[in-house]
Amino acid sequence: MSLDPSRYAELFRTESREQLTAINRALLSLEEGADPAEPVSVVFRAVHTVKGMSATMGYHAVAEFAHELESVLDRVRRGDQLLAPDLMDALFASADALESAIDAASEQAVQTPAMIGALQRLRDVAGGSATSEFPAVQLGGPGALAEVAASDPLDGPGVIVRVRQAADTVLPGVRAFMTIQRVRALGDVAATHPPVELLQAASEPMAFAMRVVTTASVDEIEGAVRSAGDIAFVEVDVTGRTRHEPRTTLEVAPDGGEVSRPSARPTRHVRIDLARLDALMNLIGELVITRGRLLQLTATNGDPALDESMQMAARLVSDLQTEIMTMRMVPVWQVFDRFPRLVRDAARQLNKDVNFVVEGKEIELDRSLLDEIGEPIVHLLRNAIGHGIESPAVRVAAGKPRSGRLVLSAARDRAAVLIKVSDDGRGIDRTRVLARARSLGLVEESTREVDDDTLFRLIAQPGFSTADEVSDLSGRGVGIDVVQSKARSLGGSVELKSVPGEGTTITIRLPVTLAIVRALLARSGAERYALPLTHVRETLEYDDVVVQHVKGKRVLVLRDEVLPLLDLRDVVRQGAAPNAAQANREIVVIERGERRSGLVVDELIGQQDIVVKQFDAARDGLALFSGATILADGAPALIMDVGSLFEGS
């Protein structure tokens, strides 16, 4: 029989990465001064697990590296090695090297430069691996085996048992120990050659002999020896046997009672390729659409039995949908947990003192969304450390705590998840952003003040801050356009709040799941549009009482708040609604961050689960739509990027 390692390659990578996350987390807690016992053994176990897996995969370079790292950790664990700062650094470097090695793992037994460098550091600070038994599978030919002579220790009463281990014996010392142990069950092992301590420590297959005082037969002795395994040869020499009283043995029978085996099985987990889940999700998406169509078709048919079956089927589809959505949801810590390490490294590099706090780790997001949002968060964290948080000296001079506070948080907000990166740094330098914007012709020469939204729109301009000196001047902005376009492509939006001298908060608003979103269907003229609930606050009847005219523009007065009013007909350039129809129109209150607007539509059709079909044209062309969908009646509809409606106003 054979095992196909490629079947395990993905499992190896996934699980190794999890182990690395555990390693980094434990190293960080060590550095923060936690009691070392637990974190050290966590790191030790994780490295050990990686070693076992990579050896099994045939990734010998990784396995050897892990082995050496493990030896150092073992010494730390036993208290033989001090956990000095330079060793901590070497361990961090080793974790990085291990990560890169795992990503690049192949059966080629070549150590990467990172691994070699990390090993060198480890050896420098911890003296390296003193007892490298790796690889232990060394095939010594029978000729290499020591010849056993019946020398002094074996002189005496009893039989002489000579044993030679198989040439491919693994851990021969343990085998020898087991062999002796099995024979001991038959009598007294009076002496061995070589001595037991040497036998047990052997790293090469060997031949050895023992003198045994026993009444057991030759066959019994040979059987006992062979039962220990990996025996190439065994011989029992009875010439020196002396007679003993037969041993009286009392076999104690084990409890003969019926062994009951409970039928309950423990919870078991199955790992599924994400692509399969995606495929399943798409199929369920189609099913959801078909359900809508069927519901419409059967609504007017008047057959109660058919109606009932249809309702049942519709409920089952909903359950199925909920189930698969739940399956795809993962807590954000799966991505957030790698950030403390990243923040630490960036802060060190830039000589900043950063106190990093993560909140809302348990909030769940669709797996594919979470994967996509990792990189944008990295951008934001790096920006906050690089440009937001001041150096300790500057902070102290400004009367702030020496250590900057950086908070990454996740929180649910109705149908959305808000991910916030917030620092207490210097805030964005508006004067400089404005100067840059004026020179690019993005704002009028006379503009002297900008609000947060305009500020964000400026720094999120592709190319606004690509020049190095500008990214320094603006204090923020490297990659902001990347963050913005990523959030949009996921059906979300980005908001900014920045106070000079107090700090900056950037919020990414995302739908909870990507594939199926709940949306409000609105009609404008003959067209229908889907408005994802992520950005919908409430809906209102169009009413002259709430709609007023201010400076020639229509505004909505809602609970003492004046909101700008947009007309969907204007947005999609359809031309004004006929006057007669004006009064029957409806208003959707949309929001992004602190800002709200009213969107006037001809008619609200209702809420529906829609299956999002991404299309690239939306991103390149008019940034009004984030995708398309097929409605219950089979007609296509565009999905509005509601967040983008705030940018024109």
Add this chain to the structure above:
Amino acid sequence: MAPTVLICDDAIFMRTMVSDILQQAGFEVVGEAETGAQAVERYKQLRPDLVTMDIVMPDMGGIDAVRAITKFDPEAKVLMCSAMGQQALVVEAIQAGAKDFVVKPFQPSRVLEAVQRVLG
């Protein structure tokens, strides 16, 4: 009836591999455990014909688990799964009552040989 086995290892990767090897050899995998404490608890519940036991696991290591299992059932058939460089630990495990051992990386034929010795 197929012989039953309980697989104890903190890595899913390893559990999957051992489970594949033993299933192909006609075993029924009745349970898995990720920690030593779980291993002991499941052994008492399931009373399997065979246990494969990793040495290094969180929450009670494999050796302590072997000790607890053989105390509960002196006839328990435990096969240790060890990595390179654990010679001393394997000896300790055997002393604690394990019947045999295999060393990672696993070769299916060696695992099955060891299993036969343990059950034979």
